[in-house]
Amino acid sequence: MLKNILILGIIVLLAGIGFFVAGSIPQTESYVETVPTQVTKPVQITVPFETTKPAEVIEYGISSEIALWNVEWRTITGEGKWGAPVGHSIFPPTFTYDWGYGEVYGGYKDYIGFIATTKIYVSRSGPVSFTVGANERAELYLNDKKIIDTWEYYNITTTIYETVTLTLTLPPFDQYREKSTVINLNPGEYTLKLVYYEIAGSAKVSFYADPDVLSWTKTIHTTITTYTITILQRIDTTYVINTEYTGVTKQRAVTDERLQTLGLVITSVGIGMIIASVGTILMTRRRPAS
Numbered sequence: 001m002l003k004n005i006l007i008l009g010i011i012v013l014l015a016g017i018g019f020f021v022a023g024s025i026p027q028t029e030s031y032v033e034t035v036p037t038q039v040t041k042p043v044q045i046t047v048p049f050e051t052t053k054p055a056e057v058i059e060y061g062i063s064s065e066i067a068l069w070n071v072e073w074r075t076i077t078g079e080g081k082w083g084a085p086v087g088h089s090i091f092p093p094t095f096t097y098d099w100g101y102g103e104v105y106g107g108y109k110d111y112i113g114f115i116a117t118t119k120i121y122v123s124r125s126g127p128v129s130f131t132v133g134a135n136e137r138a139e140l141y142l143n144d145k146k147i148i149d150t151w152e153y154y155n156i157t158t159t160i161y162e163t164v165t166l167t168l169t170l171p172p173f174d175q176y177r178e179k180s181t182v183i184n185l186n187p188g189e190y191t192l193k194l195v196y197y198e199i200a201g202s203a204k205v206s207f208y209a210d211p212d213v214l215s216w217t218k219t220i221h222t223t224i225t226t227y228t229i230t231i232l233q234r235i236d237t238t239y240v241i242n243t244e245y246t247g248v249t250k251q252r253a254v255t256d257e258r259l260q261t262l263g264l265v266i267t268s269v270g271i272g273m274i275i276a277s278v279g280t281i282l283m284t285r286r287r288p289a290s
Helices: 002-024 257-286
Strands: 027-066 069-076 082-091 095-100 112-122 126-135 137-142 145-149 154-160 164-170 177-185 188-198 203-209 215-254
Touching: 002 257, 069 188, 082 112, 126 145, 126 188, 145 177, 188 203
Parallel strands: none
Antiparallel strands: 027 215, 069 082, 069 112, 095 203, 112 188, 126 137, 126 177, 126 203, 137 145, 137 188, 154 164
16 A cells, blocks of 8 residues: 555656646747837928018108309419319309409409309200300300300401501400300200309409209109018928837747646655655554564
């Protein structure tokens, strides 16, 4: 009987060892693991921005103007040529200056003169009259074209005996003379230049013209550039990094812990049976016969 129990214990022990070994053999199994992945995605966003745009604005105004003369005084040489500048003056649109035998300008009584310029504006088509007077001489130019010259020679005729006459041509020294002219003009702006010479003796100069060409009003067009700020919108593309999680199937080697545990339990039972049976047999053999 005890031998049978010992054999059974050995069998149980071997079975437990077999279960443990079987559970310890690695087995390959598949499993799903979640793997994080960074994904870059384009995203469209609306961005406001400011832009500066130029804009041209035309402003209108009325300008009142008069034909003031800009006068440059100069000396006159003994040869009748221009000398050095000695000063500047402003004359009104029309004027008469009678210096007689006194000082004309800058301490000069004789051998003095001026070159004066101005602008006139003709608003109509038709005749325009100009009058210049001088002692000794004045010249008037319209757009650099001479239209008046007060310098005129005159003739003196003398009878010598009854049959002989003598004619002399003499310059009109120390004599005030006026000359006028009428010019047909179209609407527009013109430049006048008045040149005056005082050589010796009495000095006088004058200028007259139709009043409507010496003072006028005109519309001024001024273009002003302004800058305005406008808020616009544009669509930009930006890139956003997102983390996505993906299931990936993998394989791993595992052992059967339950089978190992069962093998250990059965092994323990087998060892226990073997120890119990062997102990009983040994005790029986030592017992004395009665």
